[in-house]
Each structure stands twice: as structure tokens, then as C-alpha cells.
Amino acid sequence: xxxxxxxxxxxxxxxxxxxxxxxxxxxxxxxxxxxxxxxxxxxxxxxxxxxxxxxxxxxxxxxxxxxxxxxxxxxxxxxxxxxxxxxxxxxxxxxxxxxxxxxxxxxxxxxxxxxxxxxxxxxxxxxxxxxxxxxxxxxxxxxxxxxxxxxxxxxxxxxxxxxxxxxxxxxxxxxxxxxxxxxxxxxxxxxxxxxxxxxxxxxxxxxxxxxxxxxxxxxxxxxxxxxxxxxxxxxxxxxxxxxxxxxxxxxxxxxxxxxxxxxxxxxxxxxxxxxxxxxxxxxxxxxxxxxxxxxxxxxxxxxxxxxxxxxxxxxxxxxxxxxxxxxxxxxxxxxxxxxxxxxxxxxxxxxxxxxxxxxxxxxxxxxxxxxxxxxxxxxxxxxxxxx
Amino acid sequence: xxxxxxxxxxxxxxxxxxxxxxxxxxxxxxxxxxxxxxxxxxxxxxxxxxxxxxxxxxxxxxxxxxxxxxxxxxxxxxxxxxxxxxxxxxxxxxxxxxxxxxxxxxxxxxxxxxxxxxxxxxxxxxxxxxxxxxxxxxxxxxxxxxxxxxxxxxxxxxxxxxxxxxxxxxxxxxxxxxxxxxxxxxxxxxxxxxxxxxxxxxxxxxxxxxxxxxxxxxxxxxxxxxxxxxxxxxxxxxxxxxxxxxxxxxxxxxxxxxxxxxxxxxxxxxxxxxxxxxxxxxxxxxxxxxxxxxxxxxxxxxxxxxxxxxxxxxxxxxxxxxxxxxxxxxxxxxxxxxxxxxxxxxxxxxxxxxxxxxxxxxxxxxxxxxxxxxxxxxxxxxxxxxx
Numbered sequence: 001x002x003x004x005x006x007x008x009x010x011x012x013x014x015x016x017x018x019x020x021x022x023x024x025x026x027x028x029x030x031x032x033x034x035x036x037x038x039x040x041x042x043x044x045x046x047x048x049x050x051x052x053x054x055x056x057x058x059x060x061x062x063x064x065x066x067x068x069x070x071x072x073x074x075x076x077x078x079x080x081x082x083x084x085x086x087x088x089x090x091x092x093x094x095x096x097x098x099x100x101x102x103x104x105x106x107x108x109x110x111x112x113x114x115x116x117x118x119x120x121x122x123x124x125x126x127x128x129x130x131x132x133x134x135x136x137x138x139x140x141x142x143x144x145x146x147x148x149x150x151x152x153x154x155x156x157x158x159x160x161x162x163x164x165x166x167x168x169x170x171x172x173x174x175x176x177x178x179x180x181x182x183x184x185x186x187x188x189x190x191x192x193x194x195x196x197x198x199x200x201x202x203x204x205x206x207x208x209x210x211x212x213x214x215x216x217x218x219x220x221x222x223x224x225x226x227x228x229x230x231x232x233x234x235x236x237x238x239x240x241x242x243x244x245x246x247x248x249x250x251x252x253x254x255x256x257x258x259x260x261x262x263x264x265x266x267x268x269x270x271x272x273x274x275x276x277x278x279x280x281x282x283x284x285x286x287x288x289x290x291x292x293x294x295x296x297x298x299x300x301x302x303x304x305x306x307x308x309x310x311x312x313x314x315x316x317x318x319x320x321x322x323x324x325x326x327x328x329x330x331x332x333x334x335x336x337x338x339x340x341x342x343x344x345x346x347x348x349x350x351x352x353x354x355x356x357x358x359x360x361x362x363x364x365x366x367x368x369x370x371x372x373x374x375x376x377x378x379x380x381x382x383x384x385x386x387x
Numbered sequence: 388x389x390x391x392x393x394x395x396x397x398x399x400x401x402x403x404x405x406x407x408x409x410x411x412x413x414x415x416x417x418x419x420x421x422x423x424x425x426x427x428x429x430x431x432x433x434x435x436x437x438x439x440x441x442x443x444x445x446x447x448x449x450x451x452x453x454x455x456x457x458x459x460x461x462x463x464x465x466x467x468x469x470x471x472x473x474x475x476x477x478x479x480x481x482x483x484x485x486x487x488x489x490x491x492x493x494x495x496x497x498x499x500x501x502x503x504x505x506x507x508x509x510x511x512x513x514x515x516x517x518x519x520x521x522x523x524x525x526x527x528x529x530x531x532x533x534x535x536x537x538x539x540x541x542x543x544x545x546x547x548x549x550x551x552x553x554x555x556x557x558x559x560x561x562x563x564x565x566x567x568x569x570x571x572x573x574x575x576x577x578x579x580x581x582x583x584x585x586x587x588x589x590x591x592x593x594x595x596x597x598x599x600x601x602x603x604x605x606x607x608x609x610x611x612x613x614x615x616x617x618x619x620x621x622x623x624x625x626x627x628x629x630x631x632x633x634x635x636x637x638x639x640x641x642x643x644x645x646x647x648x649x650x651x652x653x654x655x656x657x658x659x660x661x662x663x664x665x666x667x668x669x670x671x672x673x674x675x676x677x678x679x680x681x682x683x684x685x686x687x688x689x690x691x692x693x694x695x696x697x698x699x700x701x702x703x704x705x706x707x708x709x710x711x712x713x714x715x716x717x718x719x720x721x722x723x724x725x726x727x728x729x730x731x732x733x734x735x736x737x738x739x740x741x742x743x744x745x746x747x748x749x750x751x752x753x754x755x756x757x758x759x760x761x762x763x764x765x766x767x768x769x770x771x772x773x774x
Binding site: 026028029031032034036039040043044047048051052053054055056057058091092094095098102107120123124126127228232233234235236253255256257258259260261262263264265 | 421513621
């Protein structure tokens with residue numbers, strides 16, 4: 001089923017390739033911010049310094065200096081205590097999800113997730129024959145009492161999958177207390193947590209919160225991360241971090257899956273981190289996305305009719321829109337595409353089907369004038385549905 | 388079990404990283420032949436011409452011009468009739484094997500393979516809970532009568548996995564008739580064939596043979612291919628080709644697995660194929676590997692004691708050694724490592740365990756003087772075992 005839904009989204013995204021379409025559908029970073037000149041330079045340097053090594057096979061674990069940088073970055077920002085052996089480089093953080101399914105899930109196992117949750121995580125895990133239980137979720141994360149009820153009453157729960165920072169699709173962020181409680185429940189009920197964190201570096205305002213992992217004293221929490229949103233997605237370099245014994249299992253599983261990640265991509269990123277100031281680069285991304293979020297929210301407030309609500313995320317790429325219960329976002333999409341505006345209907349983000357009166361808006365990928373123009377048009381379409 | 392075996396090989400390969408070790412263990416191409424200057428140039432061109440696109444997300448199917456080139460290349464060399472929609476770009480051909488397992492295999496299914504077969508294919512498929520039946524195999528490929536007996540008598544056979552050209556680990560090549568018969572049996576018994584072909588372009592002598600796929604009129608054969616041995620492995624770009632309906636399933640499965648391959652790597656290879664003459668480059672690789680094979684075979688003939696046999700491959704990267712039945716290649720390896728010479732014992736290439744009196748020799752990765760020196764030392768070690 002998720003495959004069908006995924007293919008539906010693919011069809012939408014194909015339409016959005018037409019240049020006249022203003023698309024809020026993808027989850028793409030702003031391409032004008034990619035450090036192209038710097039990448040040209042690091043490519044030249046890596047090939048000159050160590051061309052044969054950069055183009056050859058390498059280890060499954062990944063390039064050692066890059067793993068070291070990731071461990072240190074996580075320690076300083078997420079209150080973890082990792083070293084290189086806690087890190088496996090993956091082909092984007094999407095592969096970290098796939099490998100998690102391969103390591104932990106068998107036919108009929110249960111995955112607990114937020115409601116709604118990241119669409120492609122549903123595809124990744126479902127390939128291993130699992131079922132999903134959606135944990136009731138509010139603006140502060142999973143509702144812990146509901147989560148514990150499910151943990152008490154359900155057999156074969158193998159994973160809890162969460163995106164605590166600027167969640168995809170809602171843009172919401174878990175509060176401090178619930179992060180701590182989730183880590184405690186993982187130990188109490190002996191269930192692994194996958195803490196997916198592709199957007200955590202992109203905080204526009206407010207204070208960063210410690211990771212779920214930082215509260216985990218028993219090795220139950222694994223964290224993913226990615227260079228896709230802070231560097232570029234084309235390189236497909238992400239990671240998974242966790243307990244060394246578990247990461248060793250992931251390494252063996254990755255070996256049979258695809259041997260290793262792209263060698264030169266790993267070496268280039270490591271060199272980039274060495275020569276350039278990634279914090280300065282991230283600051284530029286944050287500044288741009290904050291501006292776009294502000295514009296998107298302002299335009300939606302102005303043009304969306306009453307009775308429609310949406311989130312105001314403190315970071316990340318997405319805001320989440322709720323329509324009055326009787327309106328199906330797929331119907332809105334049909335009308336909206338006639339006006340050359342695209343978005344992703346929200347139903348697909350509920351693994352067991354659900355709230356069709358929702359949709360997701362991406363604000364990172366388009367220039368400011370297109371954001372305003374597109375959301376104004378969408379507002380007009382919505383006024384045909386909500387009077 | 389295969390994981391343990393894989394980790395054993397990893398341990399051997401770790402030893403081989405010491406510069407004093409002469410290693411015949413890996414399957415690595417010759418790094419001095421990587422087109423480093425050309426890669427510097429195509430990186431510059433791609434980033435200048437279309438940097439934002441090259442660093443952004445792209446389609447799961449892969450970069451269209453590259454898929455087109457692959458289809459045309461296969462048609463001209465392997466007698467297939469593909470277009471772009473028959474091709475999915477994969478993260479090395481190893482991922483093509485993993486996705487095949489994900490698309491076709493369930494717990495308890497059977498995979499038929501050559502005996503011996505490619506070690507990492509065993510890991511890739513076994514992750515999906517399958518069992519292996521090894522088909523008796525001689526110098527010309529699987530013995531077709533034995534194969535048909537198994538097809539008649541066995542339930543739940545889902546895949547037949549073969550490497551008809553310069554097989555890993557044996558270096559052997561299937562003859563014309565057996566290729567044709569295999570395709571016919573696939574249709575007759577309604578079983579998919581994975582025709583793995585990473586080495587086919589590297590023929591040192593003799594006439595190329597048509598692919599198994601060229602005899603397949605009903606869409607039962609899927610072919611893999613790779614740029615790892617004709618360009619460089621660090622980019623991790625391979626492919627799987629087959630019936631369009633089946634390839635569409637692979638696309639959906641790959642989407643949940645890792646979204647897509649590295650964008651810029653695909654665009655760079657396509658540009659390379661556009662600007663440079665890959666046939667000329669392949670000719671250079673062939674010339675080097677032919678010389679190394681000749682030297683390896685000559686040295687083995689001279690220094691290996693009587694009673695030891697080995698293959699003389701017409702292409703590829705490997706020769707396969709059989710010792711007298713009583714000798715365990717793992718014991719030889721222990722002694723050999725004391726003399727700083729490494730290879731991979733053959734037992735691991737039999738999924739159900741087996742001939743421990745075998746080992747694999749790679750001849751592509753080392754300079755000529757090291758090949759001679761290493762095989763002379765190995766000959767001395769072998770003379771301690773075979774008198």
C-alpha cells in the first residue's frame with residue numbers, strides 16, 4: 001500500500017517538473033545555496049592529493065576522518081558521547097532507516113511511530129513486513145501516556161521511530177520532558193528507538209534541545225543524521241550512530257547490501273569540513289529558510305480562509321496544514337494543480353490511513369516571490385472549499 | 388553464517404592493508420589506471436554547466452542520459468533490445484543483488500547458484516531468509532541436466548543466480564549452448580534469472596558470447612552491470628536491466644531503500660562517456676590485466692607443486708586454485724600470512740559449506756613484480772603442504 005502511495009507522490013512530483021508549476025511538494029533544499037565553488041575546489045584537492053584512494057573501494061564503515069567529525073559534532077550539539085566506532089556512514093539517512101528495518105524487523109513485527117510520520121520511513125520499514133501502530137501525537141511530541149499504554153498492551157514491538165526536531169511532515173519539535181521519558185520507556189520495555197534527525201541543525205529560533213539519545217544510558221537509542229540538508233543531497237551521505245555492538249551489526253548488514261558508500265564523496269565532505277567553515281554555511285541556510293518560513297506563514301495567514309490551521313515550525317523545511325474535517329486535501333490538490341500549484345496531501349503520512357483533511361507545505365526550495373505567489377493562488381483555491 | 392564468513396574475509400583484508408603484505412585477496416581494480424585527470428575535468432564541467440542540478444536530489448530511476456547509454460551499450464555488446472526504461476541505476480551492482488532479494492525473496496525461498504558462487508551475493512540474498520541450492524558446475528557453466536533435475540524436484544525456487552562471464556571466484560565462462568538452455572529453463576519453470584555481469588567488458592582473448600538475456604523471449608532474465616571495473620568503484624554506480632514491469636517494481640523498492648544514487652556521480656560518468664573514449668580506456672585495462680594474468684599463470688605453473696590445478700580465465704580478475712582434497716586452504720593461509728602473502732580461502736564461496744581445498748587469486752590489483760614475488764612465496768608455502 002505504501003508503495004502505491006509513494007508512486008502517487010512520484011506522479012505529483014513529475015507534474016512539478018514543469019517550470020510553470022510552483023511546487024510546495026518536495027522536501028528539497030535550496031539549490032542556490034549549494035557550495036558549488038567550494039566543491040569544485042575540494043574535488044580538485046582530493047583527486048590531486050589522493051586520487052587512486054578516492055576512486056577505489058573503501059571500508060564498509062566509512063571514511064575514518066568523516067566518522068570522527070560526525071562523532072564530535074554530535075557530542076557537542078546533541079550531548080552524546082560517541083567516538084568513530086559509534087558511527088556508520090550510510091547512503092543518505094534513508095539507508096539508515098532501511099538498514100534498521102533489515103537489522104531489527106521480521107514479518108509481523110510492530111513499529112511505533114508518530115501520527116503522522118515520515119512517508120519514506122513507512123516504505124523503508126514496511127518492506128520488511130512490519131505493521132505500524134501510530135502513537136497519538138500533539139504539538140509537543142508523542143503523548144507519553146498513550147505510548148506507554150501501547151508498550152504495555154502490545155506484543156512484538158521492535159522499534160519506536162521518531163523525528164523529534166522539526167518533524168517531517170508537521171514541523172513540530174518534541175519538548176525536553178518527553179525526550180527524557182521516551183528514552184526511559186525504551187529501557188523499561190526493552191525496545192529500540194530510531195531517532196531520525198535530518199533537520200536538527202536548521203533551527204531558526206529558540207533553544208536547541210538535547211537529543212533523546214543523550215538520555216539513553218543503556219544503548220537503546222540509535223540516531224541518524226545527514227549532510228543532505230546542510231551540504232547537499234546529491235552526494236547521498238548520511239549516517240547512523242549508536243551502541244558499538246549494534247553498529248557492528250549494521251556494518252555487516254550494509255556490507256551485503258551495497259558494500260560501502262561513495263568513496264570520493266566521503267573524502268570530499270571531510271576535506272570541506274577541514275578547509276571551510278560549515279557553521280557559517282549553515283547560518284546562511286538558516287537565514288534563508290527563516291525568511292521563507294516567515295513569508296510562507298504570513299501569506300498563509302493572509303490568504304487562507306478561517307477554519308484552516310497550520311504549524312509555525314522553529315526550524316526545518318515544512319509546515320503542516322489542517323483543513324476542516326469534511327474537506328479532502330486530494331480534491332484540493334486537483335484544483336490546485338489546475339492553477340499550477342502543487343503540495344503533498346497529508347493522508348499518505350499516516351501509515352494506517354487517516355486524516356485526508358491535511359497537507360504538507362515545503363518552504364525551503366523556492367525563491368521568495370514564488371512562495372508568495374503560490375500560496376496566494378492556493379489561498380484562492382482553498383476559498384472555493386471553505387466559505 | 389555468511390555474515391561470519393564475510394567478517395572473516397574482512398579480517399583477512401585488514402591484514403592486507405599493511406604495506407608489506409602482497410595481497411591476492413581483494414577484488415580491486417588497478418588504481419593506477421583510474422582516469423584521474425579526466426575525472427577532474429568532468430567534475431569541473433558538470434559543476435560549471437549544471438552545479439545546482441548535480442548536487443540536488445534526482446529521480447530514483449537514475450540520470451536519463453546515463454540510462455540511455457547503458458541500454459545502447461548492452462544492445463550492441465550483449466544482443467539485448469533495451470531502452471532507458473529497462474534500466475535502473477543502482478549503488479554498485481551489489482545493490483542490484485540486494486534489491487533482487489527484496490523484490491523476489493521471502494523466508495524459506497530457494498536460490499539456485501553456481502558452485503562455487505560470489506560470496507557477497509550469498510550475503511545479499513541470505514539477508515532475506517532464503518536457502519541456497521548449489522548446482523553442480525563445471526568449466527563450461529552449470530551442468531544443465533543437474534539444473535533441470537533440481538528445477539523439477541524442488542519447490543519454492545525463486546531465483547537462479549549466475550555469473551556467466553569470468554565468474555567470481557573461478558574465472559570460468561559459460562559456453563553458448565548452456566546460456567541458451569538456461570534461458571529456456573527459466574521460461575519452462577517460471578523462475579527468474581539474475582545474470583550478474585561485472586567483468587564481461589574485460590575479455591583478454593577469445594570471442595565474446597551473447598548474454599543469457601539475449602535468449603530470453605519472455606522477460607525472465609535480469610542483467611546487472613557496473614562501472615566499478617571499467618571506470619572506478621569509488622563512485623558506486625551500477626545497474627540492473629530487465630523487463631519494464633519488473634524494473635518498475637525495483638524502482639519502487641529502491642525508493643524506500645535509499646531514494647536514489649549519487650546525482651553528480653551519475654552526471655559525471657555520463658559526461659565522461661560523452662567526451663572521452665571509454666573503449667580506449669577499457670583496452671588499456673585489458674592490456675594490463677592480460678599481462679598480469681599471463682604472469683600469474685606462468686609463475687603458478689613454475690612454482691606451484693604438482694597436484695595443484697588452477698583456471699586460466701579468458702578475462703576478469705580472478706583465477707581459482709584447487710589443492711589436493713586433504714589440504715585445507717585456511718591452513719595454507721595461516722602459513723602464507725606469515726610470509727606476508729594473502730588470498731581468500733575458497734570454502735566461503737560455497738553457500739552450504741564445501742570445498743576447503745580451494746582458494747581464489749586476484750591478479751588485477753598489483754604491479755607485475757609484486758605478483759611474481761607473491762606467487763613465488765606462495766609456491767614455497769604450498770610446497771610445505773604438497774610434497
